[in-house]
Amino acid sequence: MPELPEVETVRLGLDKWVVARQISRVAVLHPRPVRRHVAGPDDFAAALVGRTVLGARRRGKFLWLPLDGGDALLAHLGMSGQMLLSPVDLPAQRHLRVRFEFIDDGPQLRFVDQRMFGGLSISPGGAELPAEIAHIAPDPLEPRFDGEEFVAAVRRRRTGIKRALLDQTLVSGVGNIYADEALWRTKLHGERRTDTLTRPVVRRLLGHVQDVLTEAIRDGGTSFDALYVNVNGESGYFETSLAAYGRADEPCHRCGTLIRREPFANRSSFSCPKCQPRPLAIVR
Numbered sequence: 001m002p003e004l005p006e007v008e009t010v011r012l013g014l015d016k017w018v019v020a021r022q023i024s025r026v027a028v029l030h031p032r033p034v035r036r037h038v039a040g041p042d043d044f045a046a047a048l049v050g051r052t053v054l055g056a057r058r059r060g061k062f063l064w065l066p067l068d069g070g071d072a073l074l075a076h077l078g079m080s081g082q083m084l085l086s087p088v089d090l091p092a093q094r095h096l097r098v099r100f101e102f103i104d105d106g107p108q109l110r111f112v113d114q115r116m117f118g119g120l121s122i123s124p125g126g127a128e129l130p131a132e133i134a135h136i137a138p139d140p141l142e143p144r145f146d147g148e149e150f151v152a153a154v155r156r157r158r159t160g161i162k163r164a165l166l167d168q169t170l171v172s173g174v175g176n177i178y179a180d181e182a183l184w185r186t187k188l189h190g191e192r193r194t195d196t197l198t199r200p201v202v203r204r205l206l207g208h209v210q211d212v213l214t215e216a217i218r219d220g221g222t223s224f225d226a227l228y229v230n231v232n233g234e235s236g237y238f239e240t241s242l243a244a245y246g247r248a249d250e251p252c253h254r255c256g257t258l259i260r261r262e263p264f265a266n267r268s269s270f271s272c273p274k275c276q277p278r279p280l281a282i283v284r
Contacts, residue, residue: 002077004139004173005216006236007061010083013231014056014065017085018109022052025101033081033097033113036121047122048073048100054127060139060172066127074123074130075111081118084110085231139173140210151202154194161197162190162269165209174209177222177245180270182208184244189276190269215241244270 002010026045028034037044051067058064063083065073075083084093085107092099093112098120100109111120123130138145150171154164164170165179174182183190185208186201197205216222220236229235239246243253248261252272262269 002061002081002221003175003178004058004060004141004213005178005219005238006221007058007063007077007173008141008217009221009230009236010077011056011058011063013085014063014083014109017107017231018053018065019055020053021102021104021106023048023050023100024103025049027099027101028097029092029099030097030116032116033111033119034121036119044120044122058139059129059133059142060136060168061175062130062133062136064123064126064130064133070125070127072123072126072130074121074126074132076118078113078115078118080115081111081113082229082233083231084112084229084233086110136168136172137170140171140206141173141213145171147203147206150206151199154202155197155199157194159194160191161188161194161205162264164194171209173213176264176267176269177242178209178212178216180245181212181243184271184276185212187275189271189278190264192279244272246270 026048028041028045031041034041034044051069054066054068056063056065061076063075067073088105088108093110095112095114096110097113097116098111102108121132123132126132153170154161157164162179162183165174165182166176179190182205186205188205216238219238219241220230220234222236222238222242244259247259247270249258251257252259252275255272255274257272257274259270260273262271
């Protein structure tokens with residue numbers, strides 16, 4: 001699933017190419033991506049025609065486009081969703097689900113989603129912050145993110161530190177890839193108990209989280225397959241900078257020990273056995 005850097009890369013593209021444009025037509029080619037719009041696909045399309053996009057914003061893994069009138073078009077990419085800018089004469093992509101046309105007859109915005117876990121919805125009055133995602137914590141790169149509150153909240157928990165990083169009520173946008181990378185940089189195993197970590201250690205971890213997210217955005221995110229692309233269909237290249245994630249049985253860049261792969265919540269965690277020793281006590 002795309003994490004914060006991949007979603008931010010898409011947001012930057014939308015901010016450049018879609019903001020200040022007025023929607024002239026919306027075609028919903030499959031109902032599932034707009035399933036949360038109770039009134040149905042036709043009403044979803046009609047409600048957007050004539051609206052002007054005022055911005056492109058993000059919290060964690062969610063995107064939204066503030067619209068004139070105070071509403072917002074809210075988007076989640078799911079496992080395979082793509083927001084693509086496409087010339088009007090480009091044939092429909094194989095998994096095209098929703099198409100937005102604009103009165104300037106410029107490039108269309110197309111929502112393409114092979115697996116259809118993603119979705120689009122209209123958030124009434126959600127231009128500033130959609131109510132549907134207000135419960136999600138700010139992400140580490142938001143100006144309103146409170147680092148000291150995060151440090152205190154982590155230390156109040158009694159869980160593994162990786163689980164805390166993935167807890168969207170504590171901090172949003174950090175997924176499996178960037179949690180592993182930040183933990184490697186901090187020399188922490190993901191099962192280290194949060195209540196045993198000192199404030200300086202948690203602060204250092206947070207700094208590495210922010211650094212790795214920033215670096216990944218600079219590189220356009222991490223693209224492990226063709227499904228993770230920016231609005232122009234281009235893949236990111238942060239994969240070449242990964243130190244832990246996906247590098248099982250390859251040497252640690254720091255000490256040369258082979259990176260290990262361990263099961264984690266129906267996924268995998270990657271760490272260095274020497275730099276990130278597994279704790280004796282594990283909290284589930």
